[in-house]
Amino acid sequence: MKHRLSMSVLMLSAMWWGGCERAASSLPGTTVTGPSTDETAKTDKLIRILSGQLVYDRSSSRPPLIDVKGTRSFRLSSTFEGPIGPVDACRPCAPGDRVRLDSTAIGLDVRGTVTLHGKTYDRIGGAGQFDPGIGLEFKGEGFIAPPFTDAATVELSAPFTFSGTFSYYPDGPSMPSVTETLTGSGIATVRLSKLVYGPGLAVWELAEAVFDFTK
Numbered sequence: 001m002k003h004r005l006s007m008s009v010l011m012l013s014a015m016w017w018g019g020c021e022r023a024a025s026s027l028p029g030t031t032v033t034g035p036s037t038d039e040t041a042k043t044d045k046l047i048r049i050l051s052g053q054l055v056y057d058r059s060s061s062r063p064p065l066i067d068v069k070g071t072r073s074f075r076l077s078s079t080f081e082g083p084i085g086p087v088d089a090c091r092p093c094a095p096g097d098r099v100r101l102d103s104t105a106i107g108l109d110v111r112g113t114v115t116l117h118g119k120t121y122d123r124i125g126g127a128g129q130f131d132p133g134i135g136l137e138f139k140g141e142g143f144i145a146p147p148f149t150d151a152a153t154v155e156l157s158a159p160f161t162f163s164g165t166f167s168y169y170p171d172g173p174s175m176p177s178v179t180e181t182l183t184g185s186g187i188a189t190v191r192l193s194k195l196v197y198g199p200g201l202a203v204w205e206l207a208e209a210v211f212d213f214t215k
Contacts, residue, residue, distance in 0.1 A: 047074045047116075049162060049184030054103070054138070054211040056084050066110075066136070068213055070184070076134070076166075078112020078124055080105045084209060085142065086190050092203035093192075095147045101140030101160045101188050101211075110134045114166060116180070121168055132168035138211060139163075140188060145204050148194060153207065157189045160211060186213040 052068030064080045082105030089099040111125035114132065123131040140160035164182035169175060188211045192204040 045072070047072055047166075047180050047182050049074075049182060049213050050215050052076075052213050054080055054209075056087060056206075056209040058205075058207050066105075068184075070182070073115065073117055074180075074182075075115040076112065076124075078110045078114075078134075080110065080136065082106065082109040082136075085138070085140070086188075086206050086209045089142070090145065090190075090192065090204055090206040092195060092205045093145045094203055095145050097145045097204075098142065099145055099156075099190070099206075100142040101138055101158060103138040103211075104136065106135040107133060110136060114168075116166070116168075119170075130169055130173040132166065134164065134166045136164040136182075137162070138188075142188075143190075145192065148202055151194070153191055153193050154204075155189060155191050157187050159185065160188045161185045162211075162213070184213050186211060188212070 047070045049068045049070040052066070054064065054066040054068075056064040064084060065078070066080045067075075067077045069075045080103075083103060085100045085102040089097065093099060108125050108127070113120055113122045114124055114134065115121075121132045124134055125131075138160050139162075140158055143156045143158050146154055146156070162182070162184040166180040166182060167177055168180075169177050188209065190206060190210075191208040193207045194202055195205050196202045
């Protein structure tokens, strides 16, 4: 009898502690990093980016910036500190090298603000558990670095496609998060500068890259 009673007490204690741990996991300040996939809702209506640019300027001390507007009164204004295809492919590059446009930024790479339906979310890229998050991706075959001529610089353009997500808590952290899907396309223009090291010895180096969205 005593053995059965002890087992019952142990089982009740385990159930009670398990309930406490599950309750604690939903509180701010715990090790939970975000809402579960069961709590995240996706809207059916895409946000299409209609205008704006991602700009990389080698001569600037600032990080690359993206400032774009889209449907549903969407606007993103932030840094873009992830890998940028033309930067990685041409520092430096030689005639005949492929310079792709593939570029990505996610999490802390994107620090700034988003406005959606007139409401501004100003902790994009924050480290907080309930801060909004965004992921951005550009895709494009790019171009082949051209042969050298007498020109010191050359500009080249190629099309790109864009996709992304924006996750946030529209009704506060106690309610499920929502993930919006972003889409768009446009033309990327890059400017290459010729660096001459000596007779017959030169390379291309990326001076500027502008991803320009079109409707």
